[in-house]
Structure formats: C-alpha cells, structure tokens
Amino acid sequence: MTRTTNATSGKTSEARTRLLNTATRIFYTEGIHSVGIDRVIAEAQVTRATLYRHFSGKEDLVLAYLDQADRMMRGQLADAQAGTGSAVDAVRAVAKAITDGIRSQGFRGCAFLNAVAEYPDPTHPVHQAVLRHREWFLDTVTDLLARIGDTPADADARHLVMLRDGAMAAGCLFDPALIADTFLRGVEGIVQSRMQARTPVD
Amino acid sequence: MTRTTNATSGKTSEARTRLLNTATRIFYTEGIHSVGIDRVIAEAQVTRATLYRHFSGKEDLVLAYLDQADRMMRGQLADAQAGTGSAVDAVRAVAKAITDGIRSQGFRGCAFLNAVAEYPDPTHPVHQAVLRHREWFLDTVTDLLARIGDTPADADARHLVMLRDGAMAAGCLFDPALIADTFLRGVEGIVQSRMQARTPVD
DNA sequence: TCAACGAGACAGAACGTTCTCCCTCGCATG
DNA sequence: CATGCGAGGGAGAACGTTCTGTCTCGTTGA
Structure with a gap:
C-alpha cells in the first residue's frame, strides 16, 4: 500500500494516479496474471522507473x-x-x-x-x-x-x-x-x- | 481436444492419463496462468516431449x-x-x-x-x-x-x-x-x- | 518394426526488477 | 534575487528467471 505524495502539496502524484487507473482498467478487464507490467506502463504512459518509484512491485x-x-x-x-x-x-x-x-x-x-x-x-x-x-x-x-x-x-x-x-x-x-x-x-x-x-x- | 490412443489396444495412454490428472489437480488448486507446464510435467513424471505428443499446447x-x-x-x-x-x-x-x-x-x-x-x-x-x-x-x-x-x-x-x-x-x-x-x-x-x-x- | 516414452538441449519471447543517465520543475536558503 | 538542491519523471539498457514450444537422440516393449 505505497502512497507517495508530492513533498510540497499534499496531492498524490499524477503519474501514480494514471498508473493506478490504468492498472485498474486492465486488471479488471483482462485479469491479473495474464497482464504484464509492460502493458500497464505503456498504457499509463509512464516509464518503468516511475512504476517502481510508487509501487514496490x-x-x-x-x-x-x-x-x-x-x-x-x-x-x-x-x-x-x-x-x-x-x-x-x-x-x-x-x-x-x-x-x-x-x-x-x-x-x-x-x-x-x-x-x-x-x-x-x-x-x-x-x-x-x-x-x-x-x-x-x-x-x-x-x-x-x-x-x-x-x-x-x-x-x-x-x-x-x-x-x-x-x-x-x-x-x-x-x-x-x-x-x-x-x-x-x-x-x-x-x-x-x-x-x-x-x-x-x- | 487431442485424444491419443494406443495403436494396438483401444485404451488411452497411461502417460496421458497421468498428465491430465496432474493438470486437473494443479490447475484446480493453484489456478491456470500461474502454473507452468514444467510443474505439470514434473509432477506427472513425464517429459516435455510426451506432453506435446498428447496435447497441442x-x-x-x-x-x-x-x-x-x-x-x-x-x-x-x-x-x-x-x-x-x-x-x-x-x-x-x-x-x-x-x-x-x-x-x-x-x-x-x-x-x-x-x-x-x-x-x-x-x-x-x-x-x-x-x-x-x-x-x-x-x-x-x-x-x-x-x-x-x-x-x-x-x-x-x-x-x-x-x-x-x-x-x-x-x-x-x-x-x-x-x-x-x-x-x-x-x-x-x-x-x-x-x-x-x-x-x-x- | 514401429510407436511410445525418457532425457535433455535449445530457441525465442515475456516476465518482473534494477540500474544509470538526464531533464525539469518547485522551493528553500544564502 | 540568485543559486542550488532534491524529488518526480522520462528513456532505455540490462539483469536473471521463467515461460511455451521444438528439437534430437536413445531406450523400451509389443
């Protein structure tokens, strides 16, 4: 349950929101094990590093x-x-x-x-x-x-x-x-x- | 739905039966996508070639x-x-x-x-x-x-x-x-x- | 003789994960 | 005001592992 927040404002990161919303859509629609990280980061338009900055895995x-x-x-x-x-x-x-x-x-x-x-x-x-x-x-x-x-x-x-x-x-x-x-x-x-x-x- | 039978007798192959029973047990217990065929062939005690001889994949x-x-x-x-x-x-x-x-x-x-x-x-x-x-x-x-x-x-x-x-x-x-x-x-x-x-x- | 099976190497791809390098903001301190 | 620092993010290489699937070769037994 990683919850990264912007240091200055209390708002959560935009990239994190995009990541989570994309993961929600794909995981719900297609399942979990059959979806790779690559799919999620590609459709969320973030990079690998960004994902692992907000989530441990x-x-x-x-x-x-x-x-x-x-x-x-x-x-x-x-x-x-x-x-x-x-x-x-x-x-x-x-x-x-x-x-x-x-x-x-x-x-x-x-x-x-x-x-x-x-x-x-x-x-x-x-x-x-x-x-x-x-x-x-x-x-x-x-x-x-x-x-x-x-x-x-x-x-x-x-x-x-x-x-x-x-x-x-x-x-x-x-x-x-x-x-x-x-x-x-x-x-x-x-x-x-x-x-x-x-x-x-x- | 591959159904290989012994050429001589009409009985189905023992290896195939072992394979299918093992797959049934593991797939039902642990799910499908999270189980690789290596697990199945190992626990069924058959080789990879035997699996692909009886099933197309x-x-x-x-x-x-x-x-x-x-x-x-x-x-x-x-x-x-x-x-x-x-x-x-x-x-x-x-x-x-x-x-x-x-x-x-x-x-x-x-x-x-x-x-x-x-x-x-x-x-x-x-x-x-x-x-x-x-x-x-x-x-x-x-x-x-x-x-x-x-x-x-x-x-x-x-x-x-x-x-x-x-x-x-x-x-x-x-x-x-x-x-x-x-x-x-x-x-x-x-x-x-x-x-x-x-x-x-x- | 021939089909079934064992043993195992191999390829190619996808997997999750870690890594380095660079850019760009926002803001605190000098 | 100027400077610099650090966090967030982009780009991408690379890691080792695991995956499915194909292959060759030797053995067994009816």
Missing part, C-alpha cells in the same frame, strides 16, 4: 488496485443508502446499485472474486485483501437486514450475499438483464420474509 | 482439463438423480451433491468460474467451454424444476443457479458448513414455492 500494484476498488464500493454503498428513509429502502437501494453495476457496459464480474480465483493461496496478501473486503460486505449487509424485522439477520445476510456472488459471477456470462431481474426478485423475497417479522424458526 | 491441456471436469459433473448429477423417485427428491439430491462438494477437503470453488476469471475474452476457446458447460447446467436444472408444479421453471432455475454460483464462489472463502446450509435453505425455498404450484404471476 506488481503485487503492490495489485493490492492498490483492490484497495481502490474496495474504497469505491464502500462509497457506492454509502451513497446508495444515503437519502433512503426506511431500512427496506436502503436494502433495495443497495440491490439496485449492484444490478446497475451488472447492467453497465464493461462489466466483468466482481473484481474481488476474479482476483481471488487467481490467488487461491489463503496466506497470500491479495487473497487476504479479498477476505477482508468480503468480511466488511457481509457485516454491512447483516447490519442492514437487522434493521428489518426482529429476527436474527445472519442467515438472511448470508443468503443475500450468496445471491450477490452468484449474480456478479454470472453477470458477464449470461444475459445481464435476466441476471439483474433474478437477483432483485431474490432480494425482494428476503426483504418480504423479514418484513413479516416472525419469530426465529430455530 | 497448454491451451489444449486446459481444455482437456475442463472437458474432464464437465464429464465428471455430468456423471455426478446423473448419479445423484438416479434412484430418486420424485422430482423434488431429484432436486434435493442434486443440491446435496453440490454441498458435498463444497464441504469436501480441497474444495477450491467452481473449476469453471475460476477458469473463466482467468479467460475473460468471450472469444477464447476456454471461455466458450465454460459457457457451454453453464448452458448445459442451466438447462438441466430447468428441466428438473419443470417437473415440480406447473409454473414456468426458467426464473426458478436461474434463481437456483445463481445460488449455486454464489455458494461455489464463497465456499472456499467462508465457513463451508454455513455456505452449504445457506444454499440448502435457498434451494428448499425454491422447491417449496414450486410445490404450491400456483399459476404464473406474470
């Missing part, structure tokens, strides 16, 4: 890529929830944000699921970054669902995350509109079942 | 790996359905086969979802092999669910496949027992809703 660049994606997603979820009155609306807004992503052009699945497929080793920093992100997401969804009804939200949250994972995985392998529709129906089912606020089954 | 080996996985999965599903009386039992048997896989040691997610994460190009043979496999699976699930109730099965089948994709993706990133439990609950919900056999909502 390719792995560091990958971690920065995932870190940026993580921040963006947290921001997206915060924005989606903002302005919603009820918890139900908040869940629906989050679900809509997800389907908007799936329907958007250039959608290539979940950056974290894609990354972890290339880093199966649980001890690898990239793998662990994915696990941290997923832990945050599950916790966030659990808190959100807990505000609907009075039953424990853990199982429903896992259910929703499972649907999301499936939707994100299949969104670029099948008709995105159908995937989005299926996901939204599933989420609505979870919401409806929680709104009845029955006592726990177990 | 690494890509061909990857395709054979996925082809074998596809055949195994079709066999698993057929076995799971065999001996089940009702369609409901068949669906439950398929679901159990899936959760058995998730709970099994060495589970690393869906071989096809993992592979497609490394081959995002839709025109690539590996990517297309994944799409063919997924098409078959969705069709199979659709036929299976159509035998329960009298409502159109397409939406429910997409729902079940989405749950499966999520379960397979998260099965090696979270507690497999909880993932399996969540998946089975979701499948049971689909089955129950179909058993009520109400008329189509649309």
Whole structure:
C-alpha cells in the first residue's frame, strides 16, 4: 500500500494516479496474471522507473488496485443508502446499485472474486485483501437486514450475499438483464420474509 | 481436444492419463496462468516431449482439463438423480451433491468460474467451454424444476443457479458448513414455492 | 518394426526488477 | 534575487528467471 505524495502539496502524484487507473482498467478487464507490467506502463504512459518509484512491485500494484476498488464500493454503498428513509429502502437501494453495476457496459464480474480465483493461496496478501473486503460486505449487509424485522439477520445476510456472488459471477456470462431481474426478485423475497417479522424458526 | 490412443489396444495412454490428472489437480488448486507446464510435467513424471505428443499446447491441456471436469459433473448429477423417485427428491439430491462438494477437503470453488476469471475474452476457446458447460447446467436444472408444479421453471432455475454460483464462489472463502446450509435453505425455498404450484404471476 | 516414452538441449519471447543517465520543475536558503 | 538542491519523471539498457514450444537422440516393449 505505497502512497507517495508530492513533498510540497499534499496531492498524490499524477503519474501514480494514471498508473493506478490504468492498472485498474486492465486488471479488471483482462485479469491479473495474464497482464504484464509492460502493458500497464505503456498504457499509463509512464516509464518503468516511475512504476517502481510508487509501487514496490506488481503485487503492490495489485493490492492498490483492490484497495481502490474496495474504497469505491464502500462509497457506492454509502451513497446508495444515503437519502433512503426506511431500512427496506436502503436494502433495495443497495440491490439496485449492484444490478446497475451488472447492467453497465464493461462489466466483468466482481473484481474481488476474479482476483481471488487467481490467488487461491489463503496466506497470500491479495487473497487476504479479498477476505477482508468480503468480511466488511457481509457485516454491512447483516447490519442492514437487522434493521428489518426482529429476527436474527445472519442467515438472511448470508443468503443475500450468496445471491450477490452468484449474480456478479454470472453477470458477464449470461444475459445481464435476466441476471439483474433474478437477483432483485431474490432480494425482494428476503426483504418480504423479514418484513413479516416472525419469530426465529430455530 | 487431442485424444491419443494406443495403436494396438483401444485404451488411452497411461502417460496421458497421468498428465491430465496432474493438470486437473494443479490447475484446480493453484489456478491456470500461474502454473507452468514444467510443474505439470514434473509432477506427472513425464517429459516435455510426451506432453506435446498428447496435447497441442497448454491451451489444449486446459481444455482437456475442463472437458474432464464437465464429464465428471455430468456423471455426478446423473448419479445423484438416479434412484430418486420424485422430482423434488431429484432436486434435493442434486443440491446435496453440490454441498458435498463444497464441504469436501480441497474444495477450491467452481473449476469453471475460476477458469473463466482467468479467460475473460468471450472469444477464447476456454471461455466458450465454460459457457457451454453453464448452458448445459442451466438447462438441466430447468428441466428438473419443470417437473415440480406447473409454473414456468426458467426464473426458478436461474434463481437456483445463481445460488449455486454464489455458494461455489464463497465456499472456499467462508465457513463451508454455513455456505452449504445457506444454499440448502435457498434451494428448499425454491422447491417449496414450486410445490404450491400456483399459476404464473406474470 | 514401429510407436511410445525418457532425457535433455535449445530457441525465442515475456516476465518482473534494477540500474544509470538526464531533464525539469518547485522551493528553500544564502 | 540568485543559486542550488532534491524529488518526480522520462528513456532505455540490462539483469536473471521463467515461460511455451521444438528439437534430437536413445531406450523400451509389443
């Protein structure tokens, strides 16, 4: 997580920004292992030395890529929830944000699921970054669902995350509109079942 | 899809079998792009020449790996359905086969979802092999669910496949027992809703 | 006799990484 | 104001390693 800043101003380097944005675009679109450093520095229009001035290596660049994606997603979820009155609306807004992503052009699945497929080793920093992100997401969804009804939200949250994972995985392998529709129906089912606020089954 | 057979007997070469089994194990466990053919030929205890005698290249080996996985999965599903009386039992048997896989040691997610994460190009043979496999699976699930109730099965089948994709993706990133439990609950919900056999909502 | 396989050298390319050299700003100090 | 210094960046050579793929030659066994 190298974060170089201009010595004088507090702004981050332009070259670093270009580098990270280019890496994000290429890694997300084409994968990580199949993309060499040469591709990134060429399309970012920087030199090799510049890359290694800002990042300790390719792995560091990958971690920065995932870190940026993580921040963006947290921001997206915060924005989606903002302005919603009820918890139900908040869940629906989050679900809509997800389907908007799936329907958007250039959608290539979940950056974290894609990354972890290339880093199966649980001890690898990239793998662990994915696990941290997923832990945050599950916790966030659990808190959100807990505000609907009075039953424990853990199982429903896992259910929703499972649907999301499936939707994100299949969104670029099948008709995105159908995937989005299926996901939204599933989420609505979870919401409806929680709104009845029955006592726990177990 | 090179398929070399011994000229005299109709049996496939032992070296080829060793090669393919080794490739299956390593590709599934560690990914594809991060594994060189040196690893495969070393652990399969064959020479480089033998590999290129049976496969035209690494890509061909990857395709054979996925082809074998596809055949195994079709066999698993057929076995799971065999001996089940009702369609409901068949669906439950398929679901159990899936959760058995998730709970099994060495589970690393869906071989096809993992592979497609490394081959995002839709025109690539590996990517297309994944799409063919997924098409078959969705069709199979659709036929299976159509035998329960009298409502159109397409939406429910997409729902079940989405749950499966999520379960397979998260099965090696979270507690497999909880993932399996969540998946089975979701499948049971689909089955129950179909058993009520109400008329189509649309 | 002939196909399958082992052993290993080899080529050519791509990989990530480090290196030197030079230029150009911005700014702090004399 | 002038000077100089250091950081950021460009250009590119070079490192050693690894990769896929091809090659020759010897051996085995049906």
